[in-house]
Amino acid sequence: xxxxxxxxxxxxxKALVGQQMALLTIIGFWAFYALILSLRAxxxxxxxxxxxxxxxxxxxxxxIFVTWVMYIGLRMADRQSLGFRVSLAFFGAIPAAILLxxxxxxxxxxxxxxxxxxxxxxxxxxxxxxxxxxxxxWQEIADISVTHYFFLIAWASLYVAIGYAREVREAExxxxxxxxxxxxxxxxxxxxxxxxxxxxxTLNSLSSLVITGKPKEAETMIQNLSNFYxxxxxxxxxxxxxxxxxxxxxxxxxxxxGVRHPKRLRTRFDIPPELMHQHVPAxxxxxxxxxxxxxxxxRTTRPVTITISAKVQDDHLVISVExxxxxxxxxxVGGNGIGLANVRDRLEARYRSAAKLETVxxxxxxxxxxxTVPLSxxxxx
Numbered sequence: 389x390x391x392x393x394x395x396x397x398x399x400x401x402k403a404l405v406g407q408q409m410a411l412l413t414i415i416g417f418w419a420f421y422a423l424i425l426s427l428r429a430x431x432x433x434x435x436x437x438x439x440x441x442x443x444x445x446x447x448x449x450x451x452i453f454v455t456w457v458m459y460i461g462l463r464m465a466d467r468q469s470l471g472f473r474v475s476l477a478f479f480g481a482i483p484a485a486i487l488l489x490x491x492x493x494x495x496x497x498x499x500x501x502x503x504x505x506x507x508x509x510x511x512x513x514x515x516x517x518x519x520x521x522x523x524x525x526w527q528e529i530a531d532i533s534v535t536h537y538f539f540l541i542a543w544a545s546l547y548v549a550i551g552y553a554r555e556v557r558e559a560e561x562x563x564x565x566x567x568x569x570x571x572x573x574x575x576x577x578x579x580x581x582x583x584x585x586x587x588x589x590t591l592n593s594l595s596s597l598v599i600t601g602k603p604k605e606a607e608t609m610i611q612n613l614s615n616f617y618x619x620x621x622x623x624x625x626x627x628x629x630x631x632x633x634x635x636x637x638x639x640x641x642x643x644x645x646g647v648r649h650p651k652r653l654r655t656r657f658d659i660p661p662e663l664m665h666q667h668v669p670a671x672x673x674x675x676x677x678x679x680x681x682x683x684x685x686x687r688t689t690r691p692v693t694i695t696i697s698a699k700v701q702d703d704h705l706v707i708s709v710e711x712x713x714x715x716x717x718x719x720x721v722g723g724n725g726i727g728l729a730n731v732r733d734r735l736e737a738r739y740r741s742a743a744k745l746e747t748v749x750x751x752x753x754x755x756x757x758x759x760t761v762p763l764s765x766x767x768x769x
Contacts (some may be wrong), residue, residue: 405463447488447491450491458480470552480544484545628670637674638677645681652690652692667766669738671754676731684711684712684714707758711755
């Protein structure tokens, strides 16, 4: 437990902006600083260009160090609120700018003062010019600090923006994982709703056989039930199965119901061989076949044929479960039962709006449920 907690803490404290990226942005900013000031000095035709460039490089090196210290401070606040990070950047840049201004003042004015002007009447050195303007040491530091402050704020803003963007991406990935986990849980739940529903109906049928003294038929049903569950439960509820596997499961189920209705249940399969390798959600046809048994076979004394067919239509696989039983009551038209609601929910969770279930009750008798799902792969017909 302690190891897991430690690993979780390390993961949570992982920097939003890595050291390599931070260092590259810092060096890039200060290289830009040195380049821009050198171009400005060249345009103004300042003397001693090489010496000034060396001084700027020295300031840039100090700037890289100071900005790196700022990075360490900002990184410690990575997981704080955005407002706190922005405030820390603005206030943290103040002492950094003062420190940098002090280094800049020393390098240019105290270390080895040089003349920036060709006209000796303007002033021999920068320090002479400042003396003529009447600026004190602290006024000079404040003036330089303001310039460096906005420069440091520019880098800090970039850092906060990059970190916030990464944090948003992490949140989006977590949301996506949570949504996927919720969808997987929903699919598992809907898938396992099918088995208890089917088991309830089958046990009722088995009970009827035992009560009516039909032990052989009951034994056959138990064997078929065992085969059905062994096959259906061995598959992952989040994975699709081939149409051939799904049809084989329905054959087993119809054999189970055939023991109960030996004289009334007839079955017919009309599925082209080239469609048997298409993929569909496991047990997606089960509620449709159950409905056909319940409303088509159980409510009549004559033979009823249940037909399972499939075809391709507009890049979709269209599967129908149809019976020619008695005319259904108007309350059943539209298919609002638990089984059909389960199928619709599973289609919504698996395919969103790309799949649908349509039902129709014929006035002269019979009922058809049509399942339309996207093709899992192209079919050459």
